[in-house]
Amino acid sequence: MASAKKTILGLDLNTWVFLLPALLFFAGYQLFPIVRVVWISFTDFKYLTNDPPNWVGFANYIEAVNDPLMWKSLGRAAYFTVLFLPGTIIFPLLLAVLVDRVRNAKVATVYRVILLIPAVIPSTLVFVLWKWMYNYQIGPINYFLVEIMEWFTYRNAPQWLGGTDLTLPSVAIMEIWWGLGYHSIFFLAGLAAIPKDLPEAARVDGANEWQVFWYVIRPRLQPIMMILVVLRFGTAMAVIDEYLIFGGFNRAHPTYTWTVFMYDQAFKTGLWRQGFAASIGMVGAVVMMIFVAYLVYIFRSKD
Amino acid sequence: MRKEQEIVFQNENREQLLEGKIDRREFMSKTLTAGLGLAGVGVAANFGSNSAQAGSHGRPLTPTFYQWIEDLHPSIPKVNSKFPGVNYQIAPVEGFGIERFVAEAKKRESTWDVYVGQTPFVEMTAMIEADVIEPWDNYIPKDVLDDMIPSIRDECTINGKLYGWPFLLDVVGSSYHSGITSKAGLPDDSPSTWGEYLARSQQVVDSGAAQFGATFDARGWRSLAPFTHSLSSDCYTSEGLFDFTGDAAIEALMLMKNIMRDSNPDILLAGTSDGGMNGTPDEVAFAAQRVGYYTKYQNAPLRMAQYWDNPDQLRLGPLPKFAGGEGSTVFWTTGAALFKHGKNKEKAAEYVKALTYDMQIWKDSLAGTSTGQPGQLPPYKSIYSNWASNKPGWLPDFVGLVRGQLDQAKCIDNHLFGLQQFIIGQSVWETYLKGEEKNPRVAMQNVVDAVHAEMKRG
Numbered sequence: 179m180a181s182a183k184k185t186i187l188g189l190d191l192n193t194w195v196f197l198l199p200a201l202l203f204f205a206g207y208q209l210f211p212i213v214r215v216v217w218i219s220f221t222d223f224k225y226l227t228n229d230p231p232n233w234v235g236f237a238n239y240i241e242a243v244n245d246p247l248m249w250k251s252l253g254r255a256a257y258f259t260v261l262f263l264p265g266t267i268i269f270p271l272l273l274a275v276l277v278d279r280v281r282n283a284k285v286a287t288v289y290r291v292i293l294l295i296p297a298v299i300p301s302t303l304v305f306v307l308w309k310w311m312y313n314y315q316i317g318p319i320n321y322f323l324v325e326i327m328e329w330f331t332y333r334n335a336p337q338w339l340g341g342t343d344l345t346l347p348s349v350a351i352m353e354i355w356w357g358l359g360y361h362s363i364f365f366l367a368g369l370a371a372i373p374k375d376l377p378e379a380a381r382v383d384g385a386n387e388w389q390v391f392w393y394v395i396r397p398r399l400q401p402i403m404m405i406l407v408v409l410r411f412g413t414a415m416a417v418i419d420e421y422l423i424f425g426g427f428n429r430a431h432p433t434y435t436w437t438v439f440m441y442d443q444a445f446k447t448g449l450w451r452q453g454f455a456a457s458i459g460m461v462g463a464v465v466m467m468i469f470v471a472y473l474v475y476i477f478r479s480k481d
Numbered sequence: 482m483r484k485e486q487e488i489v490f491q492n493e494n495r496e497q498l499l500e501g502k503i504d505r506r507e508f509m510s511k512t513l514t515a516g517l518g519l520a521g522v523g524v525a526a527n528f529g530s531n532s533a534q535a536g537s538h539g540r541p542l543t544p545t546f547y548q549w550i551e552d553l554h555p556s557i558p559k560v561n562s563k564f565p566g567v568n569y570q571i572a573p574v575e576g577f578g579i580e581r582f583v584a585e586a587k588k589r590e591s592t593w594d595v596y597v598g599q600t601p602f603v604e605m606t607a608m609i610e611a612d613v614i615e616p617w618d619n620y621i622p623k624d625v626l627d628d629m630i631p632s633i634r635d636e637c638t639i640n641g642k643l644y645g646w647p648f649l650l651d652v653v654g655s656s657y658h659s660g661i662t663s664k665a666g667l668p669d670d671s672p673s674t675w676g677e678y679l680a681r682s683q684q685v686v687d688s689g690a691a692q693f694g695a696t697f698d699a700r701g702w703r704s705l706a707p708f709t710h711s712l713s714s715d716c717y718t719s720e721g722l723f724d725f726t727g728d729a730a731i732e733a734l735m736l737m738k739n740i741m742r743d744s745n746p747d748i749l750l751a752g753t754s755d756g757g758m759n760g761t762p763d764e765v766a767f768a769a770q771r772v773g774y775y776t777k778y779q780n781a782p783l784r785m786a787q788y789w790d791n792p793d794q795l796r797l798g799p800l801p802k803f804a805g806g807e808g809s810t811v812f813w814t815t816g817a818a819l820f821k822h823g824k825n826k827e828k829a830a831e832y833v834k835a836l837t838y839d840m841q842i843w844k845d846s847l848a849g850t851s852t853g854q855p856g857q858l859p860p861y862k863s864i865y866s867n868w869a870s871n872k873p874g875w876l877p878d879f880v881g882l883v884r885g886q887l888d889q890a891k892c893i894d895n896h897l898f899g900l901q902q903f904i905i906g907q908s909v910w911e912t913y914l915k916g917e918e919k920n921p922r923v924a925m926q927n928v929v930d931a932v933h934a935e936m937k938r939g
Binding site: 224225226241313314333334337339340341424425429431446454 | 578587612749750765771898901907939
């Protein structure tokens with residue numbers, strides 16, 4: 179006769195023992211920081227003072243949503259995301275389809291390795307490289323435009339970085355280049371999972387290569403696209419390192435996004451108003467979550 | 482002497498006990514050791530106050546330096562060699578970031594004993610507010626204090642206490658590429674007025690001697706403030722903020738716009754390193770020999786000229802004046818801050834004294850080495866008077882010039898927003914420089930509003 183096992187929330191004790199490490203990790207490493215930031219956002223916590231923080235209710239949130247810089251800086255991040263996200267899908271997908279068609283295994287491996295090179299370069303080197311590439315006076319891009327092609331002079335050549343309209347597109351190009359191989363690998367993995375007889379059958383039925391791609395391959399890559407879009411949407415909206423390096427703290431620059439605004443308030447300005455900075459972060463996070471939900475809806479499986 | 486050492490040692494033990502660094506058993510045994518007389522003190526001293534290797538607080542003297550200081554002054558390791566066992570480190574600061582220092586101070590601890598890299602107007606007030614640093618007054622020898630140039634001592638003093646031990650002096654002045662200016666048919670001397678400066682700048686461009694006539698660093702403390710001081714250094718409000726709407730600041734802003742007519746078009750963009758603070762477009766233009774005239778602290782043109790075909794073509798001069806202007810400029814020092822929760826404080830003072838009086842560092846800084854010529858000057862009267870009475874062969878002429886400017890120069894007032902006011906304001910006054918706002922007074926009033934709005938937040 180089997181003895182009745184004691185359960186907690188429908189799970190027996192043995193199960194809880196195995197779950198506990200993961201739960202502790204989740205609570206300590208993910209849940210606690212979020213809860214703490216939420217709590218800070220309701221206080222007047224200033225990091226440079228040793229005064230205990232006071233509960234201020236929604237005052238920080240009211241201040242944040244009424245600050246034009248909050249929405250302007252969110253808009254800048256959204257603009258960058260719009261520039262960047264298509265590049266995480268279109269070019270890597272195209273590249274993956276081309277590499278997938280290489281039949282020589284050794285050559286295909288060489289292509290994959292080459293594709294991954296930018297992804298393994300440390301971020302510092304990537305930033306140094308592109309900052310030099312985009313340099314107004316001594317960068318190779320302007321050298322090409324001014325010295326080789328003579329389309330511009332050094333008085334009217336494009337200013338790629340800093341406070342100009344070209345800044346966010348320039349940063350987006352860098353990011354697309356940086357992630358090209360990494361994103362292509364996602365699609366290559368997706369392509370490898372598609373049975374080879376599916377496109378072959380379509381070809382036998384008279385479909386041309388475009389139709390094979392559009393009606394057979396693309397729908398089966400939809401889950402990969404959703405993962406990429408959702409993941410990269412989050413990282414694109416929350417970019418900060420690149421903006422700090424390429425634009426600094428000039429509030430008029432396109433690189434002064436909500437993340438920089440938050441960092442500026444938390445670690446640079448005045449007594450480091452981290453309560454207010456936390457509310458900026460929470461407002462930004464809520465806006466992002468709304469868009470993520472919409473993206474998940476768009477890319478939902480229609481099978 | 483023996484008794485004094487015993488008392489110092491016992492006090493240190495007591496402090497460690499109160500801080501929980503040692504337990505009662507260790508306290509008793511150490512105190513007993515200290516009480517054993519000279520032999521005991523000698524044993525303790527091997528681990529303690531006379532050795533950097535094993536500080537009396539259980540760790541060696543641990544200074545931390547802002548990275549660029551080590552890069553520009555390669556003789557620092559030679560000073561370290563005089564302090565056996567010193568735990569020399571590079572500070573976790575970039576673009577004026579002091580987060581780590583503050584975080585440690587909140588826990589009433591510090592990994593380091595002394596931070597070499599503090600610029601008073603930039604971060605000193607914030608470090609005091611956050612209880613990160615303490616004054617040097619109890620540790621700095623009186624003769625050193627009296628040896629400081631008074632204006633520098635003032636710069637490092639808040640409420641009568643010396644929170645910064647000055648080390649490297651920078652003064653904003655002018656410079657020019659004599660190869661370019663002579664090609665433009667201009668005299669080989671520094672323009673004395675801004676009017677002359679602008680006319681010569683235009684002549685450089687018109688003659689085709691260089692692509693750009695003049696340039697400056699767009700950060701307010703490196704251009705707007707010194708240009709303002711050249712008209713009047715009485716440009717700070719009673720609360721210690723820069724008087725953006727004063728006549729002198731308005732004139733300075735208009736001057737910046739006039740200089741920009743013949744400057745490199747990327748002049749307002751961020752720099753390429755250190756959070757956009759360094760590797761700025763003006764430095765790139767000057768290093769690339771594309772500009773004739775340049776205003777910045779002296780170490781910038783000296784460093785950039787190293788990239789020229791002939792670095793000897795660099796000429797330095799004082800900042801030009803406005804007609805009827807005061808002829809002042811801005812200076813600042815980069816120096817050492819004493820961590821309140823650090824250890825080895827007496828040893829830290831000994832170390833900073835050795836560092837700041839080290840003649841090899843000053844020779845390398847001023848005469849240059851294979852790695853560069855930062856040209857940063859010492860903060861002590863005695864060093865200059867020694868050089869005046871017995872001029873070393875390696876001493877370049879610009880030293881007297883820069884030192885001379887210091888007599889007219891003024892530092893930027895210490896304030897929690899001492900640096901931030903310029904960072905916040907830059908995007909606003911640039912609306913005038915870019916032509917988006919026609920009236921400089923309106924632009925500057927907007928700067929004041931923006932700074933006050935931030936200050937109101939706390």
